Amino acid sequence: KQEVTQIPAALSVPEGENLVLNCSFTDSAIYNLQWFRQDPGKGLTSLLLIQSSQREQTSGRLNASLDKSSGRSTLYIAASQPGDSATYLCAVTTGANSKLTFGKGITLSVRP
Amino acid sequence: NAGVTQTPKFQVLKTGQSMTLQCAQDMNHEYMSWYRQDPGMGLRLIHYSVGAGITDQGEVPNGYNVSRSTTEDFPLRLLSAAPSQTSVYFCASNDPFSGANVLTFGAGSRLTVL
Numbered sequence: 001k002q003e004v005t006q007i008p009a010a011l012s013v014p015e016g017e018n019l020v021l022n023c024s025f026t027d028s029a030i031y032n033l034q035w036f037r038q039d040p041g042k043g044l045t046s047l048l049l050i051q052s053s054q055r056e057q058t059s060g061r062l063n064a065s066l067d068k069s070s071g072r073s074t075l076y077i078a079a080s081q082p083g084d085s086a087t088y089l090c091a092v093t094t095g096a097n098s099k100l101t102f103g104k105g106i107t108l109s110v111r112p
Numbered sequence: 113n114a115g116v117t118q119t120p121k122f123q124v125l126k127t128g129q130s131m132t133l134q135c136a137q138d139m140n141h142e143y144m145s146w147y148r149q150d151p152g153m154g155l156r157l158i159h160y161s162v163g164a165g166i167t168d169q170g171e172v173p174n175g176y177n178v179s180r181s182t183t184e185d186f187p188l189r190l191l192s193a194a195p196s197q198t199s200v201y202f203c204a205s206n207d208p209f210s211g212a213n214v215l216t217f218g219a220g221s222r223l224t225v226l
Contacts, residue, residue: 043202044217045217091155099157102147103154
């Protein structure tokens, strides 16, 4: 059974800091990996999707990398801002049926 | 461009009552799914559908029924609500045949069972 782990559960950083959020998964036979953002009381917004054949994806200040062999992904946030404060979830799809297995998320707080 | 619409946003039920959470998408996505989110448990898949007339169970299907009569709609039914079903429910849709295959989530439905 696929398991996705995100550690730590919470992180607090000062504004302007570059930071890395980690995600690990137990079964390397994934179809793709997605990073989502969730604001309090809201739904999930997809940030980046990395196909199994890719090693990284970039969108603005966000860069996500994937190392299938080691079962790891990282989300890099450059020059963090208070508006980046949210919970970041990692999810993997094992197979083409699009069923996702989620990590429990990392709650990020960026202090002004 | 509405995306995925869930109703109701909030609902309070008594144990044993039944209700249906509605989910509709206007993106012509074949795949739709229901997740529940609980503190300390993350999001867990309840049921999913790969097209009209086709549904399957996810990780935590007990106590829930689904049907998919149209591409647009994927309602989730609670036949006899239990306090353990108190949670936030999210519906999602995606097109696995597109290059992106990004899941689009609804805003969520917060259910409390007393």
